[in-house]
Amino acid sequence: MGLVSLRRSAGCVLAGLLYLFAASGVVADTKPLKLNTTADHSKFKELQREFQSAPEVTKACLSCHTEAAGQVHRTKHWKWEFLHPASGQKLGKKEVLNNFCISIASNYSACTSCHVGYGWKDASFDFTSEENVDCLACHDTTGIYKKPPGLAGHPQLKDVENPPGSGKITKGIDIAKVAQKVGKSSRDNCGSCHFYGGGGDGVKHGDLDSSLAAPDKDLDVHMDATGLDFTCAACHKGSSHDVAGSRYTPTAMDKGGAHMRGKEDKSNPATCVSCHDTAPHKQDARLNTHTGKIACQTCHIPEFARGGVPTKMSWDWSKAGERDAEGKQIVRKDAKGHIIYESRKGAFELGENVKPEYFWFNGDVNYTLATDKVDKTDSVTRINWLGGSPDDGKSMIWPVKVFRGSQPYDPVNKTLVKPHTAGNDDTGYWKNLVWDKAIEVGMKDAGLPFSGKVDFVKTEMFWPITHMVAPKEKALACTECHSKSGRLAGITGVYIPGRDANSLVDTFGWGIALFSLVGSVGHGLMRIASRRKHEEKENG
Amino acid sequence: MVERVYIFKGFERFWHWSQAALIMFMMLTGFEIHGSYALFGFEKAVGYHSIAAWTLIGLWIFAIFWHLTTGEWRHYIPTMEKVLVVAQYYSSGIFRHEPHPFKPSQLNKHNPLQRLTYLGVLLFVSPLIWISGWLYLFYANWTSWGLANLKLEWVATGHTIGAFLMLAFFVSHLYLVTTGHTVTAHIKAMITGWEEVESSDAENAQAGTEKSLSNQPWSPS
Numbered sequence A: 001m002g003l004v005s006l007r008r009s010a011g012c013v014l015a016g017l018l019y020l021f022a023a024s025g026v027v028a029d030t031k032p033l034k035l036n037t038t039a040d041h042s043k044f045k046e047l048q049r050e051f052q053s054a055p056e057v058t059k060a061c062l063s064c065h066t067e068a069a070g071q072v073h074r075t076k077h078w079k080w081e082f083l084h085p086a087s088g089q090k091l092g093k094k095e096v097l098n099n100f101c102i103s104i105a106s107n108y109s110a111c112t113s114c115h116v117g118y119g120w121k122d123a124s125f126d127f128t129s130e131e132n133v134d135c136l137a138c139h140d141t142t143g144i145y146k147k148p149p150g151l152a153g154h155p156q157l158k159d160v161e162n163p164p165g166s167g168k169i170t171k172g173i174d175i176a177k178v179a180q181k182v183g184k185s186s187r188d189n190c191g192s193c194h195f196y197g198g199g200g201d202g203v204k205h206g207d208l209d210s211s212l213a214a215p216d217k218d219l220d221v222h223m224d225a226t227g228l229d230f231t232c233a234a235c236h237k238g239s240s241h242d243v244a245g246s247r248y249t250p251t252a253m254d255k256g257g258a259h260m261r262g263k264e265d266k267s268n269p270a271t272c273v274s275c276h277d278t279a280p281h282k283q284d285a286r287l288n289t290h291t292g293k294i295a296c297q298t299c300h301i302p303e304f305a306r307g308g309v310p311t312k313m314s315w316d317w318s319k320a321g322e323r324d325a326e327g328k329q330i331v332r333k334d335a336k337g338h339i340i341y342e343s344r345k346g347a348f349e350l351g352e353n354v355k356p357e358y359f360w361f362n363g364d365v366n367y368t369l370a371t372d373k374v375d376k377t378d379s380v381t382r383i384n385w386l387g388g389s390p391d392d393g394k395s396m397i398w399p400v401k402v403f404r405g406s407q408p409y410d411p412v413n414k415t416l417v418k419p420h421t422a423g424n425d426d427t428g429y430w431k432n433l434v435w436d437k438a439i440e441v442g443m444k445d446a447g448l449p450f451s452g453k454v455d456f457v458k459t460e461m462f463w464p465i466t467h468m469v470a471p472k473e474k475a476l477a478c479t480e481c482h483s484k485s486g487r488l489a490g491i492t493g494v495y496i497p498g499r500d501a502n503s504l505v506d507t508f509g510w511g512i513a514l515f516s517l518v519g520s521v522g523h524g525l526m527r528i529a530s531r532r533k534h535e536e537k538e539n540g
Numbered sequence B: 001m002v003e004r005v006y007i008f009k010g011f012e013r014f015w016h017w018s019q020a021a022l023i024m025f026m027m028l029t030g031f032e033i034h035g036s037y038a039l040f041g042f043e044k045a046v047g048y049h050s051i052a053a054w055t056l057i058g059l060w061i062f063a064i065f066w067h068l069t070t071g072e073w074r075h076y077i078p079t080m081e082k083v084l085v086v087a088q089y090y091s092s093g094i095f096r097h098e099p100h101p102f103k104p105s106q107l108n109k110h111n112p113l114q115r116l117t118y119l120g121v122l123l124f125v126s127p128l129i130w131i132s133g134w135l136y137l138f139y140a141n142w143t144s145w146g147l148a149n150l151k152l153e154w155v156a157t158g159h160t161i162g163a164f165l166m167l168a169f170f171v172s173h174l175y176l177v178t179t180g181h182t183v184t185a186h187i188k189a190m191i192t193g194w195e196e197v198e199s200s201d202a203e204n205a206q207a208g209t210e211k212s213l214s215n216q217p218w219s220p221s
Helices: A001-023 A054-064 A068-073 A108-114 A173-181 A189-192 A285-290 A296-300 A435-446 A505-540 B010-033 B042-070 B072-076 B082-091 B112-137 B153-177 B185-192 B203-214
Strands: A309-317 A332-333 A338-341 A346-349 A357-361 A365-367 A384-388 A396-410 A455-464 B002-005 B194-198
Touching: A054 A068, A054 A173, A173 A189, A346 B112, A357 B194, A384 A455, A505 B153, B010 B042, B010 B153, B042 B072, B042 B112, B072 B112, B082 B112, B112 B153, B153 B185, B185 B194
Parallel strands: A309 A396
Antiparallel strands: A309 A346, A332 A338, A338 A346, A357 A396, A365 A384, A396 A455, B002 B194
């Protein structure tokens, strides 16, 4: 007791003295406040050297951050593999295919420019290698760190003539500078891959593109660069290098409520509810009656691709392969300069400020894999599809970008195929425009059978929309849904006032109202007529 | 011969007209919410409809209190006496300029058909609208009230049926107002409280009034 109070008073005296010193200017050089970190990496001897390769940088990182690589090894960012706990499907970028660039098999060197590693150039990549973990992709703060496609995830450190013989020199990056300036992950770090999914800015998601690097409030109320300025990690709160949030097991309905500090909460921290709780509308409590059935995103993301970057809405691979009179590949652009046709890829449709489509969604996402049978007589093959129904108690109405396409499949084996697209070789489709060779190589790489025959099937993919949250003033107005042909016109299993009415009740109801009116008018006319007669009689 | 009878007291007239205004306004906003037309816009219509609902609830608390404490509730006790006679009057006598078979008085202000109609409105239409409307207002609380299995569709449909019945009542009511001794006699009564009653001679009228008085179980005799 006495000791404690003694310590306390000593502390007070010390604090008082410090204050006096500070106030009188005796403490001369207080360091300038170093923003949000306790370490200035440029002062670390380990980083004050030349690096011959990117993995050398990683080794330097790991000399202090001894467990970091092991943490990264456990994540989807590293493995590109995800075993779905419910369906048992083996998913992840390594396994699935899509209706954009289709598949990474046999295209590793191009695709793995977005892998958090170095050297994944074929299926033999060593996933236990620690030095091949790429720390800089997520921790670069300079913006100069780039991983061009074709280098299997390596950055380009030396000056290179590109294309060879052109005389155009692409300068290598100063990786020591990048290493000395590492910091926390920013929107730019995540965006360097996630904004460019599908092979270009905004192509895949529609709600993720480079406009979110520094968005204004209208585009995203949370990331607003001059306002709340959230990083991706503010919501996708990671722990041990594992970033929260998943496209394979998303949280469609979060009943958990807001997270509280100190209280263990294993639910997804990236949901709206994890901060805003389940009754977030304070001014107009009536809106809270919507939160049991409607995902926040449905009203608060009125449109996607709102930042001036168009997103692809469809991709028709069956149109690929045209050549001009000289036998060269063709590129066609729309009036705004956006590519709508490429010989190597086919025809595209783009969209900006796109209204989503809406579906009941319970968080289940299922995939058609390259091993699954596909039937062309089905009007459309769904590469992924969302589970959900109005009655399962787990579904909410979600906004979704439906990406429609047409892509190669094997009409004999009746499977989707994984073509070899990228690569400066004799079989890559993008260079040679020959399907059967490209598919043969791709399928062989994936260890899958291919008959040699090629046809095309119509496909769809479903991408729930969750970014580009508008400020509340820009949320959907009531009548966007509460009207006869509103946004939720196709949603079944829910009664929406203003949209729905029992037609029998309406017919009967207007009927009796009309009956009363006609009866009253008739009765009144008869009274008028009888009064005239009466008056005539009286007068006559 | 025309006689004046004081029928509607001050509070009753206030209740009638404020309720009339609220119900008309609620029909106007309600059918917009239902999707029948666009007037205020859905959001405002919902807001106005809810405010009017709470106002009406408040009004009804006063009205119920007034009816119970003054004994006025007895005007809604149904009677079959003279029902046929009154019905016959509206279906034929009225065209022959016969006098109304019922003479209203302070103690018996509604004719038997009115009693039945108002009681019907009170027992069937109002509860349907009130209960469904109340559930509508508290949709968010259904689960905590143990009503998780209730469907909005049922509540909304019930509310709509009630609204249509109210609309039919409203149309008929508006017309029947004109069937007094003169076209405006009834509406004047609801404004001033005084009803003009036509009678073939003063004695009859007097007798009618007295008869009504003695008919009532609570009448002093």
